[in-house]
Amino acid sequence: MAVPTLSRGERRALRSTLVQPRLVVAVLLIVGAVAWASVRGLDGYGLTPIGVCYTLDQPPVLLALVGVWLSFRSRAR
Amino acid sequence: MILPHLQIARAHWALGALFLAILLEEYVPLLDRDGRPSRHRSLVVPWGLMLGSVGVWATTVFADNVHDMLVHTLWGDILFAAGALELARRRGVYERRWLDNVLPLAFVCWGSLFIIHVFMEPGAVGGGWHVAMGALLIGGGILELIRLRHPRRPRVPLAAVPLAGFALALIAIPVSQAT
Numbered sequence: 678m679a680v681p682t683l684s685r686g687e688r689r690a691l692r693s694t695l696v697q698p699r700l701v702v703a704v705l706l707i708v709g710a711v712a713w714a715s716v717r718g719l720d721g722y723g724l725t726p727i728g729v730c731y732t733l734d735q736p737p738v739l740l741a742l743v744g745v746w747l748s749f750r751s752r753a754r
Numbered sequence: 755m756i757l758p759h760l761q762i763a764r765a766h767w768a769l770g771a772l773f774l775a776i777l778l779e780e781y782v783p784l785l786d787r788d789g790r791p792s793r794h795r796s797l798v799v800p801w802g803l804m805l806g807s808v809g810v811w812a813t814t815v816f817a818d819n820v821h822d823m824l825v826h827t828l829w830g831d832i833l834f835a836a837g838a839l840e841l842a843r844r845r846g847v848y849e850r851r852w853l854d855n856v857l858p859l860a861f862v863c864w865g866s867l868f869i870i871h872v873f874m875e876p877g878a879v880g881g882g883w884h885v886a887m888g889a890l891l892i893g894g895g896i897l898e899l900i901r902l903r904h905p906r907r908p909r910v911p912l913a914a915v916p917l918a919g920f921a922l923a924l925i926a927i928p929v930s931q932a933t
Contacts, residue, residue, distance in 0.1 A: 698784075705794050723915050736767050736925045736926060739767055743775050
């Protein structure tokens, strides 16, 4: 039985799907944010508009937001 | 009107996160379906720089000493100028080779202003951190200037490391000041 071999281009395409640098960095940021939040803790400031801003404007939350945004920007176009 | 430390820290966290997003967008490559880094001229970068300049300029209003007012105004000016030039280049309305140097030179200028800030106010809290953060920005800018002149450019620029260090310091250091 013949073993299917991938061409150089196909291998490269597979690698880019599996290891997108932006996705790697995004995962690192989110993991770091979760670790930071578990050590430092997060504060809640209520559901008023300014309260939501304050809740989001905490270092671990900001790191996680950057990570989520970067993973969104890691989709091949 | 002088803001309490926690509000100042919040502004720094938000600007640090914005800077981190800008540099990751610019320097972490996006691989296309063939696995090659795709050439991208993201408009997120210039708009992010100009948005950051508004935040830095706001500090001029709330700063409690003239050094902070002057240095933050100049930071805002450089951010806005760099953002405007990058926007023109990425929209294709102004194409010159020297525009490649805009971002790295802006990093060097911001870093120099960090160190000038310490010279203007040597007794201020966090002087050592300001020098370290300025050095990270200057180092990142110089590494990027060298990379631009190198015929074989690495996939992930080395400048991303000190620049990410600067952004993370901008997010993390005010935490200790605020708590």
